[in-house]
Amino acid sequence: MKTAFVFPGQGAQYVGMAQDFISAYPEFAAVLDEFDARHQTNLRQIMAEGPEDVLKETRYTQPAILFHSICALKCFEEHSPIRPDYVAGHSLGEITALVANGTLSWNDAMHLVYKRGEFMIKANEGNPFAMAAVMGLDPQTVIEICEEAEKEGLVKAVNFNTPAQTVISGTESGVAKASELAKAKGAKRVVPLIVGGPFHTPLIHKASLWLAQEMENIPFKDATIPLISNVDALPNTSGQISKEKLAKQVISPVLWVDCVRRMIQDGVGYFIEFGPQKVLSGMIKNIDRDVKVFNMEKIEDWKAIDDAFKG
Incomplete structure (x- = not known):
């Protein structure tokens, strides 16, 4: 081993x-x-x-x-x-x-x-942003949720931590919409993260x-x-x-x-x-x-x- x-x-x-x-x-x-x-x-x-x-x-x-x-x-x-x-x-x-x-x-x-x-x-130049951990959904579902939520603002799946935990990051409005959609899709929890910027995004x-x-x-x-x-x-x-x-x-x-x-x-x-x-x-x-x-x-x-x- x-x-x-x-x-x-x-x-x-x-x-x-x-x-x-x-x-x-x-x-x-x-x-x-x-x-x-x-x-x-x-x-x-x-x-x-x-x-x-x-x-x-x-x-x-x-x-x-x-x-x-x-x-x-x-x-x-x-x-x-x-x-x-x-x-x-x-x-x-x-x-x-x-x-x-x-x-x-x-x-x-x-x-x-x-x-x-x-x-x-x-x-990030002071623009409103957010990050959140989505629990209980598979990564592909989170990716699709982010794609749908981008009508409200940029949001990406950025940390693929486990098969059931993916972190999303982006604009405040984009992350808020993606969080709402994730809960509607059956996410066990969506936990806001305290960070200094919309890390791992464009x-x-x-x-x-x-x-x-x-x-x-x-x-x-x-x-x-x-x-x-x-x-x-x-x-x-x-x-x-x-x-x-x-x-x-x-x-x-x-x-x-x-x-x-x-x-x-x-x-x-x-x-x-x-x-x-x-x-x-x-x-x-x-x-x-x-x-x-x-x-x-x-x-x-x-x-x-x-x-x-x-x-």
Whole structure:
């Protein structure tokens, strides 16, 4: 059985995240301090003390989750010989995955997700927007609902999280109409999401251009461990192609179900999620109940994972 290392996206953050790693590893804390000095922010304090509303701001959320995920990864690698056959991440988690396979440096990735968050908010230019998670409908039905709702305003199916959970994103009027239609079609729930913009839609096209320009100043190395990309669910080790796909990913759907199924098709039977909470672990089990899923969130978690693999 092959193993995949996977990394969460926005929504997994919480006040107090990564504090055990920061206390135990001075070199990890130094990465956070360097980030704060470079961007004139106080992310270290916000992660430790909040307030939660500030931590939820996209420009803070994204580097916070990436930081926690890489702390967990590096701690695990220090203690366990287990290494991945594939890496993948959900939305911003794809940048984390590029640190895991050596394409990006940790510091460069922290900078990149901070800028990515800024660009994704700024690109919408203050227009009314919304995102919502549709529960209990198959993806094709959600796509068709969005097509019908676009008479009211742009709305797209953007995050294919599980066979029964798809996130929609777009204009406020478009998402409102699609939410109404989804409930009429029998959706179990439609949950509004608190986010900074209509992510993964053409409404933030400028963010894709700005991100591509920002990445020109950042080295992307070729990797030996393939990344399964959100954009097309295909494996890739080219640094240049990873860079191109990251720019495209900002305005493209996150094909998470396809990514997981592709890895399983290629022989992956073990998934280890690195970072805060267990969001991806739940999604993966809802995609395929037969695979083994583990989570590395805190320092002590490595032992149970390592023991399970030995067993």
